[in-house]
Amino acid sequence: MEESWKTYRSEGFFDESMTPKGNPRAAANQAIKFLHSLSPDELASRRVAAELAIKEMGISFTVYTEGGNIDRAWPFDFIPRIITAREWSQLSLGLLQRMRALNCFIDDIYNEQKILADGSVPAEIVLDSNNYLEPCAGVKPAFGVWAHVCGSDIVRDHKGQFFVLEDNLRVPSGVSYMIENREITKRVLPELFENYSILPLDDYPLKLYQTLAALSPRARRRPNIVVLTPGIYNAAYFEHAYLAHGMGAELVEGSDLFVGEDDCVYMRSVDGPTRVDVIYRRINEDFMDPEAFREDSVVGVPGLIRSWKAGRVAIANAPGAGVADDKVIYAFVPDMIQYYLKEKPLVKNVPTYLCMREKDRDYVLSNLDKLVVKPANESGGYGIMVGPHSTKETHKKFARLIEKNPRNYIAQPTLSLSTAPTYVDGSIQPRHLDLRPFILQSKDSWVTPGGLTRVALQKGSLVVNSSQGGGSKDTWIVEGDS
């Protein structure tokens, strides 16, 4: 593969493994040396091996299309992304800090609303939001923590600096793929591990279990934890089953649970009803309980919220946590860190224009061709406009949307996302990527060493979502500058 490594350049972007002059960075040196030594045939065979491993391991995700749901094999690039432990430790401290502040915020919003009274965050954007759930007001969950599992999307700019792009506080997914990616690499490129000390990933299910177990309303050696899934046709069902298996917990659907007259939640089992202590819910909050939220929900459990408010069951993430999962609220996270923790943010936000502010809106409307415009409340990359890659028509369409509902739109500068070497069409080429680490918080808090790296497989593309042609990579946090 002499050729494609020699000509490898990622111009104008920060490349995670290679310097601008085309030499490997220190941490990536050994890995690239090894990859370099493989012949084109050998590289191709590793790729085939990776595809085979993914099929054999049954790693799939579901894409919803008009023609029905399709289970697709997980798209994976076998060249790992390598980050040094030094760089990582700074970022992980920043993520923990952020999570603490976000939980302070949610707890405040549903209780005293100090931050709104002080005017640090405008009250209307919180209280008028669809994500603010009135029935949750006054609840005091254990440790003051509402969001127990958070997946934050991280990007690096042209200088290699880390930025948080968004925080997913409702039902963040992807962690099982992160663990499986490591497993595939172990099978496909076992030689690569010989010269590295890489932080292990597969204790995530244990950490999740400990995070959840600490929430149990009953003091028991082994609380009864269940994973609540919307069902076998959900896009992330693979992950729900994976985590239940990893925690030794039951995987249940709404119909497997009921709330008894004592307001406790019970699971139907062969031996009769069993009381449930903690629910790790992977269904959206509005579907959780037809009594409290959407009446038409068939996947929820009637009375669940009643039981939760009575303190008879813990729910993670707590209903209502989504109030902080809004791209307008996101813009205020650095202020929250100052406000609640009296600390300086350790990891930065991407500069964000709020269309609800007149000055910002004027700027956005006259710079649509340079900005990325996002709706405040969508996920999965839907409803986004990437200005420089869009037509005039689309610009006009978004201008109308923004004017009609300014609260619902934000804009950010188009980022020069970092790149890493990726095996495409038989050669090594730079491709853009992001990173989703997962942060856990209850009694203690913890960040995954690394996270799920998503990579845009199309040349020049910035869209990393697996539902839209993105792939993924194993992410290595390596100790020492091997």
Next chain:
Amino acid sequence: MSRYLERTEDTARIVSAYNHLIMDLPKGAEPGWDIMVQILDAEPYFHQRFRSVNEQNVLKLLVADDGASCSIPYSIEAARENVRTTRDVLPEETWELVNELSLFVREVAPNSVGRRNRHAFLAEVISRCQTINGLMASTLTRDHAYSFIKVGRLLECADMATRMVDVGAGDILDRDGSTSAFDPLLWGAMLQARSAGSAYRRQVGPLVDRNAVVNFVFLDTAFPRSVKFCMQGIGQELGRLANHDEPLRAVGRVWRRLNRLTKEDMTQAELHAFIDDFQQQLNQLHTAIEEAWFRVASA
């Protein structure tokens, strides 16, 4: 035959779990490669054959050395030889499957010492052993042949479990405090090597620590590869055979010993002494079975 087959599978599982483990541990925190040689009780042979303990040599021994009684090729050849001489009582396909496995190992093992092909080779060996076990479980008449096959497999399974716990626990305890953060990974690897990961998580939970793992591997009553479960099965099968008095008494002794494994915290020395003693009892059981059914009376 079944003992050799079980040994093959267990060895493949140990190597596979260890192989997995070393990629998760930082340099310097991993147990030495010789831990597998210790578990398989092959130190004298190893040192006769190789000068230094390293990945290449240990794997050569276990995966490709057909002269070492602990190696995969040796066990398979021994199993094949057993089947060749007892074909009359086994389901037809047994001979063919064992033969194919032997051919596969002879052909592929030499190229599976390196990391590149190791995983696929071990996975294939394990899966073929399970196929043969499955064939016998579903087609072999429940006659004497079945009883002995089952007893052989369970005896080997129990023996291997005790050796793994002994050597594994010793190794984990020998480490200084600095690497103790990785203890759960090490115990997890041990469960993996017993294919007990999922069963343990469902039964005990995802927290792995020494006492819970030792208890599970020895005493769990529902997991089919626990020592207790194995001994139960051996007792049942032997009870169905004529002339079972002596062997059953030996089973009884093993069983009582097992029940004396206290749930409280044992020191490493106590655990080691217990396992040592327990293994002797297992050997006595093996001898009792041999004397009752396999030794031609001389006189």
